[in-house]
Amino acid sequence: MLRYIIFVLTAATLAACVDRTVSQTVPSALDIGTPKTIYAATTRAREADGSYGYRRSDQLQFLEMTVSIPPNHTPGTLDFSYADPDPENQFVMADEDELAGPQGLASRLRGVDEVSIFIHGYNTTQSETVFRAAQLEHDLEIPGETMVYSWPSQATGYGYAYDIDSMLFARDGLEQTVRQLKSMGVDRVILVAHSMGTALTMEMMRQAELREPGWSHRNIEGVVLIAPDLDVDLFRSQMDSIKTLPDPFIVMISRKDRLLSISARLRGTAKSERLGNISSADALSEYKISILDTTAFNSDAGSSHFVAATSPALLAIINSARRVSSTFGRQRGIDVIAPAEVRNPTGATEIELTETGQAKVSSP
Template identity: 70%
Template sequence: MLRYLFILLTAVSLSACVDRSVSETVPDALRVGTPETVFAATSRAREADGSYGYRRAETLRFLEMTVSIPPGRTPGTLKFSYANPNPAKQFVLADVTEFSGPQDLGGRLRGVEDVTVFVHGYNATQTETAFRAAQLAHDIGIPGSILIYSWPSQARGAGYAYDLDSMLFARDGLERTVRELKSMGVKHVNIVAHSMGGALTMEMMRQAELRQPGWSRKNIEGVILISPDLDVDLFRTQMNSIKNPPDPFVVMVSQKDKVLNISARLRGTADSKRLGNIDSVEQLADYPISVIDTTAFNSDAGSSHFVAATSPALLSILSSVRRVNRTFGRDRPGIDGLVPPSERSPDGATEIVLTETGQAQVSAP
């Protein structure tokens, strides 16, 4: 067990030698790079120097960030530096605007119909999350605007226990973020969550459902959980509380996810599986969800724990699907471009195994 803990800490703490809370803002980066606007709602406390670190805040703050994306990069790659960034080769934070409240964010989103909320996972800073959101939005062409929900991760390899508590602490803030967006007139709020962010998303929907049955389906257009670091039995109880989840509801998995393999062993899970690396949808047969297996793209992915964002081949497929959907007037997250509704189970789980050629093999338990 100690061996697995050592491997996990080593795998996620390679940046421990630098101060990851400090991010240089370089307005001139936009002379070289392509701008991508990323909005933010954060439950991190604002520090005296203006940064947002790991301390927890009782109230939400809202921001607008401009990220400069370097030219000539390969889709799926994300290079950045905490000091002296090079905009010709790296993602750079070009501007940060702090709003006085949600009304300012509402003014910026006036007329925007689609907002995708990106929820980060364990061991992440606010700026790193903004870079990842910008990369996804740029490489896939996510419609509308993108907003990160930045919850108070300690952003340390040894901070897993702290992040677990912070994830639970952050449930109210994520729910309020969705409510604020809907009150601003945003028609379609979609959630894309990675790793521990998937657990946060499920906990948020569960608590909202207990207070107001049907809330999730009414307020959230679609949910995509990428490599969720979540116990399968816990996921089942959450789904039982939600009952009528948003549609589409997609879980993206990879059986070669090294981080989730270690996470499962640390928890003493008998079959060493988390939701994000399951090899069968049998336990999920009762739920109207789509499970997309991306294992075939692990070889060219920069991270086995984030294949959907770091595999150039898979990103190319997802981008193509998006372009097809846009051509036919379907510009919201969905899987119709991969698998027609007629081929998916209307009442239970559908397993979709993507091959390297972009074909989808469909089955249901």
């Protein structure tokens, strides 16, 4: 345990030597790379230099960004630089446009019927979130448009406590973002959250449900929680407040997620488990959710805490399933990774993905 804490603190110290708030905009990168449009809703305060850092804002701001994806990009990788980016080999911010409120966003999304919102985790800058969303959209060929909800993370290894407060602060902004999209006529809003961002997502749905029972099911067409840094008892309490879940509702876990093990140990949690690395789904059996076990791809992934985005093998399997399903017109979007026909209609479904592409389905 001590060596893990030393490792984390060392990494935080090294990261502090790099100015992660810097993100150069290089329009000429589009002469080399493939453009990808990413929208953003943010509760980060805008700084004097035009950047969006860790300070909190009561005003929700919308932006449109264009990312250049390098021609030699390999699925599952995310290479970028905080200064002097190389468009031949790295993701590069090519353009950033601050939109004129909800009206400006609505003009960009006219006719769009599906938007996936990516909610980042702890220790993340806005540009890092945008690059990750662009990588996921590109590698998974996500339908519709992609948006990030950029909440005010301090983006430092030692800023965990600040980020927890910021995550709670950001609940209203995320709810407002969903409401704005639905008012613009977007039919399908999908929430894809990672790590601490999953706590934000659950807290947002819980507060909306307390005011308007059934709100989540009426406004959100799917939820994916990736490596959730959530206490299981807390998750159960949040779930009990949501009378009708969005469908599908997917929890992606890896039982070899080392960062979640550290998070659990620092909290003194029994078995050193968080929701994202649970060893048994028995405590979740009553909820109509799909628990997608990606442990088999841990060795292939660039990060044990983000297997879904950094495992080339897993990305290839998901894309293959999507193409086959699309050919026969059966599933769309996230339904591919947890098909309705295999889900338990009365409770949880465990789907263990194997390296051969086969899925073992069971009910806890």
